[in-house]
Amino acid sequence: GAGVSQSPSNKVTEKGKDVELRCDPISGHTALYWYRQSLGQGLEFLIYFQGNSAPDKSGLPSDRFSAERTGGSVSTLTIQRTQQEDSAVYLCASSFQSSLANTIYFGEGSWLTVV
Amino acid sequence: SQQGEEDPQALSIQEGENATMNCSYKTSINNLQWYRQNSGRGLVHLILIRSNEREKHSGRLRVTLDTSKKSSSLLITASRAADTASYFCATDAYGANSKLTFGKGITLSVRP
Numbered sequence: 001g002a003g004v005s006q007s008p009s010n011k012v013t014e015k016g017k018d019v020e021l022r023c024d025p026i027s028g029h030t031a032l033y034w035y036r037q038s039l040g041q042g043l044e045f046l047i048y049f050q051g052n053s054a055p056d057k058s059g060l061p062s063d064r065f066s067a068e069r070t071g072g073s074v075s076t077l078t079i080q081r082t083q084q085e086d087s088a089v090y091l092c093a094s095s096f097q098s099s100l101a102n103t104i105y106f107g108e109g110s111w112l113t114v115v
Numbered sequence: 116s117q118q119g120e121e122d123p124q125a126l127s128i129q130e131g132e133n134a135t136m137n138c139s140y141k142t143s144i145n146n147l148q149w150y151r152q153n154s155g156r157g158l159v160h161l162i163l164i165r166s167n168e169r170e171k172h173s174g175r176l177r178v179t180l181d182t183s184k185k186s187s188s189l190l191i192t193a194s195r196a197a198d199t200a201s202y203f204c205a206t207d208a209y210g211a212n213s214k215l216t217f218g219k220g221i222t223l224s225v226r227p
Contacts, residue, residue, distance in 0.1 A: 004157075033214065033215070035217070041219065042218060042219030042220050043158075045214065045216060045217075048214040089156075091157060093158075103160050103163055104160070104215055105160070106158045106159070107157055108157045109156055109157055
């Protein structure tokens with residue numbers, strides 16, 4: 001597609017349930033990011049995939065959070081046993097990694113509400 | 116922790132005025148970028164300035180970078196109500212395959 005696509009756009013889930021959020025990056029982009037943004041706050045880095053390198057998971061807030069990227073393309077962010085504090089917008093972004101310019105392109109985000 | 120820190124946190128100006136937003140960072144960088152976000156959705160890239168550049172222009176946007184002070188400024192000239200949004204700086208720390216780290220953002224309100 002033309003841009004980064006995320007699904008679902010909105011998700012309401014009950015506390016304790018697992019959720020999966022999907023990201024389709026721009027074709028050919030080797031780098032993929034997940035960020036989290038709580039209401040009125042900045043972007044919190046979660047995880048970063050770059051090509052075949054081991055992902056940078058340093059931003060994942062707890063072991064309830066995991067992400068994978070299959071075939072170097074689509075990525076899924078999984079949150080297990082969701083808590084109310086997990087409510088946020090989850091933003092995915094991708095880029096054609098370059099040592100000179102690392103402009104990234106964002107999807108519209110997945111709004112997660114845990115009730 | 117946040118690499119970039121913007122100030123002010125919020126800025127309210129009259130249409131037609133200039134808006135200046137600042138960003139400070141902590142470690143050496145490859146480049147610094149500014150992004151815009153409307154209504155809490157996806158961010159849109161505005162402008163990138165490399166570490167060896169001091170000033171860059173794009174339309175009504177002017178970005179400066181002072182690597183000795185580890186700071187950048189974004190100037191929006193002749194602001195419009197449509198410029199109302201949140202603005203974020205993002206830094207790409209020095210080194211290959213580094214990730215972008217964002218500041219907390221500045222909320223700009225332009226009054227018509």
